[in-house]
Amino acid sequence: xxxxxxxxxxxxxxxxxxxxxxxxxxxxxxxxxxxxxxxxxxxxxxxxxxxxxxxxxxxxxxxxxxxxxxxxxxxxxxxxxxxxxxxxxxxxxxxxxxxxxxxxxxxxxxxxxxxxxxxxxxxxxxxxxxxxxxxxxxxxxxxxxxxxxxxxxxxxxxxxxxxxxxxxxxxxxxxxxxxxxxxxxxxxxxxxxxxxxxxxxxxxxxxxxxxxxxxxxxxxxxxxxxxxxxxxxxxxxxxxxxxxxxxxxxxxxxxxxxxxxxxxxxxxxxxxxxxxxxxxxxxxxxxxxxxxxxxxxxxxxxxxxxxxxxxx
Ligand code: RIB
Ligand code: CA
Numbered sequence: 001x002x003x004x005x006x007x008x009x010x011x012x013x014x015x016x017x018x019x020x021x022x023x024x025x026x027x028x029x030x031x032x033x034x035x036x037x038x039x040x041x042x043x044x045x046x047x048x049x050x051x052x053x054x055x056x057x058x059x060x061x062x063x064x065x066x067x068x069x070x071x072x073x074x075x076x077x078x079x080x081x082x083x084x085x086x087x088x089x090x091x092x093x094x095x096x097x098x099x100x101x102x103x104x105x106x107x108x109x110x111x112x113x114x115x116x117x118x119x120x121x122x123x124x125x126x127x128x129x130x131x132x133x134x135x136x137x138x139x140x141x142x143x144x145x146x147x148x149x150x151x152x153x154x155x156x157x158x159x160x161x162x163x164x165x166x167x168x169x170x171x172x173x174x175x176x177x178x179x180x181x182x183x184x185x186x187x188x189x190x191x192x193x194x195x196x197x198x199x200x201x202x203x204x205x206x207x208x209x210x211x212x213x214x215x216x217x218x219x220x221x222x223x224x225x226x227x228x229x230x231x232x233x234x235x236x237x238x239x240x241x242x243x244x245x246x247x248x249x250x251x252x253x254x255x256x257x258x259x260x261x262x263x264x265x266x267x268x269x270x271x272x273x274x275x276x277x278x279x280x281x282x283x284x285x286x287x288x289x290x291x292x293x294x295x296x297x298x299x300x301x302x303x304x305x306x307x308x309x310x311x312x
Pocket of ligand 2: 010011012013015016039040126243
């Protein structure tokens with residue numbers, strides 16, 4: 001079976017790192033490249049962290065590109081309070097030796113979509129949508145060539161994690177999200193409503209550690225670190241492992257359930273900036289534009305994730 005071609009757009013971040021590892025461990029996927037964006041931490045660190053993860057996976061040949069270092073129209077908001085100063089706190093890993101690609105991430109996205117057959121490339125944004133929106137604005141002809149966008153972002157019944165109304169990825173760059181959600185590209189959205197159901201419980205973290213591998217130890221260390229903030233905030237048994245839901249969907253879509261609904265992005269209001277206004281009950285005539293997930297088989301998700309991480 002021909003592997004599915006994907007571009008991962010990311011702001012590592014421990015959960016991004018686990019998503020990247022899951023993708024690199026899975027032969028069903030061909031990671032054409034990893035494009036980095038400012039988000040959890042500034043761009044210099046997300047571009048460093050993506051390479052740290054590739055080298056941890058033993059895949060130094062995966063091309064990594066630096067993209068936009070700030071949102072389209074706002075000041076950058078980062079999340080060191082969750083991810084630590086490095087963005088990958090929890091374990092000390094060597095500085096990357098693999099080079100950053102000279103091409104800008106936006107140009108890589110544009111050139112890949114122009115060069116590859118229409119409908120063969122899936123975009124997997126795990127952070128603010130600045131790179132994707134910039135590519136769509138700079139080269140509108142590539143929009144119709146995208147097979148699908150599967151992204152982590154937004155929230156409905158779970159509200160927001162950055163403001164009461166907004167989830168971080170959308171909050172950081174609402175204008176970029178508005179462009180992507182209005183682009184017409186088939187969208188699959190992994191919002192907080194589903195990611196809050198995949199919690200890194202103690203048993204699940206120990207399952208990573210029990211792999212007895214360097215990668216398993218790193219994932220256990222990252223999730224140990226990453227969970228402290230969310231456990232204090234939500235009083236939950238573990239932290240939501242947001243970004244790997246995107247890759248798990250590509251590998252096992254049946255783990256997830258949701259609805260095809262209309263989702264629009266608030267960009268005008270200061271109070272609700274970055275809110276994903278999800279018409280879950282179809283109370284408006286607005287046409288559906290996104291498969292918005294709400295349910296997940298959490299045990300199945302962690303079984304898949306742990307088995308695949310164990311392959312690295
Ligand atoms: O709100 C969670 C999202 O914001 C995740 O993608 C996390 O990595 C941060 O980017
Ligand atoms: Ca992320």
